[in-house]
Amino acid sequence: MVQTVDFLKEVQPDxxxxxxxxxxxxxxxAVHDGVEDLMPAAWICPLDLLPFKVTAVIDKSHFTRPLIEKSGFFGISLPTVSVAKEMMYLGTISKNDEKDKVEKSGAEIFRFPGYDIPFMRGCAAYMIFKLVPEEHNQKTYDLFIGECLGAWADERVFRDGHWIFEQADPSLSTVHYVAGSHFYTMGRPHDVLL
Amino acid sequence: MVQTVDFLKEVQPDxxxxxxxxxxxxxxxAVHDGVEDLMPAAWICPLDLLPFKVTAVIDKSHFTRPLIEKSGFFGISLPTVSVAKEMMYLGTISKNDEKDKVEKSGAEIFRFPGYDIPFMRGCAAYMIFKLVPEEHNQKTYDLFIGECLGAWADERVFRDGHWIFEQADPSLSTVHYVAGSHFYTMGRPHDVLL
Structure with missing residues (x-):
């Protein structure tokens, strides 16, 4: 597994x-009362620029969901190809069924100083969010809103506010979900000049 | 410009x-009272599987927004590299400033039979949504929810419910926004086996 922690740099809020x-x-x-869980989620999306907000769709069946509701905080990280297997394990097994799911996944968990959010090493970026409670959205649509408290990225793939995948090893690409166990990596840069 | 209309096939709702x-x-x-507009949007995300729902963040400054609010319908398409320039024009110029923006963009507009939603030729996929009115989300977060009425995809890149970019010409890749005029294309397929 690629240990990216050494390459992590804070990302400017804007x-x-x-x-x-x-x-x-x-x-x-997320974590609550010492119980932590991590789950893959393809349905995450920016909601606002500054303060940076996010939406995340988190089904009622997920063990992670009440941890967010009770603690009021959650993290989002972007796994790379190098830890896609660990990510897949975290998504295939539910902590409802297997209490030591995280330990068995092979994921190496770490935390950023000052924040009690579990993250897996080997991701391209990490973000910490404070839940913006919206009961109607959460109940009706499983839709959660978060406001960003801090963000970090691997400087080998994100520098000065820009992704630079083309300068990095392909194993550091993010993954883009299709279905089942099928993903795509990021491809080539494409600049559009009018 | 690649004329993909001939290759469009309906996508199963599920x-x-x-x-x-x-x-x-x-x-x-979107279109209302014969006035139509198209705008690029990176902040779109699935919200539910079946019926397939979507969220889209649409700022108050966009000409397209009241067309959606008044008509109750909108389309989402996924432009390919082959029409990235036309997409960029649609995003750089606002119809608030230039009434014939769509005509000047070079986009070739078409409609699916039975639906009055303008789409640009050359996209990898097309979806039509009925607005699910949520006034609080729209006013507070510029967040719009839609329920899918129909979806079509270019069979050269999406077949039997799966993306197959690796079998197609690179000009048919979707584009993934970074910032400014900078995008990435889709890369290689990556299958994760546990």
Whole structure:
């Protein structure tokens, strides 16, 4: 597994939304009362620029959901190809069925100083959100809104507010979900000049 | 410009959400009283599987927004590399400033039989949504919810419920927004086996 923690740099608040612009599949994570869980989530999306807000669709069946509702905080990270297997395990097994799911996944968990949110090493970016409670959205649509408290990215793939996948090893690409166990990586840069 | 209309096939309702799973940049389009507009939108996301629902963030400044609010319908399409320039024009110029913006963009507009929603030729997929009115979300977050009425995709890149970019010409890739005029194309397929 690629240990990206050494390469993590804080992302400016006004550039953090760009981490999610590309539509990569994420991992939503949370902890409450010492119980933590991480789950893949493809349905995450920027909602506002500054303060950077996000929407995340989190079904009622997920163990992670009450951890968010009770703690009021959650994390989103963007796994790379190098940890796609660990991500898949976190998505295939529910903590409802297997209490030591996270330990068995192979994911190496770490935390950012000052924040009690579990993250998996090997991701391209990490974001911490404070839940913006919206009971109607949560109950009716399983839709959660968060306001960003901090964001970090691997400087090998995101620098000065821009993704630079073309300068990095392909194993550091984000993954983009199709269905089943099928994903795409990011491709080539394409600049549109009018 | 690639004329993809000949290759368009209906997508099964229970597979339509997969069109948006990969996180491609879209074009939101609408018409009211004969006035139409199209605008790129990176902040679009699946909300529910079946009926397939979507969220789209549409700022108050956009000419397209009142067309959606008044008509109650909107379209989302996923432009390919082949029409990225036309998409960029639609995003750079506002119809508030230039009334014949759509005509000048170079976009070739067409409609699906039975639906009065303007779409640009050359996209990888097309979806038509009925607005699910949620006044609080629209006013507070610029967040719109739609329920899908129909979806079509270019069979050269999406077949039997799956994206197949690896079998198609690179010009048919979707585009994934970073910032400014900078995008990424879809990369290689990556299957995760546990």
């Amino acid at each position: 550039k953090s939304y760009r981490l999610l612009n590309i539509g990569a599949t994420g991992i939503v994570s | 597979k339509s959400y997969r069109l948006l799973n990969i996180g491609a940049t879209g074009i939101v389009s």
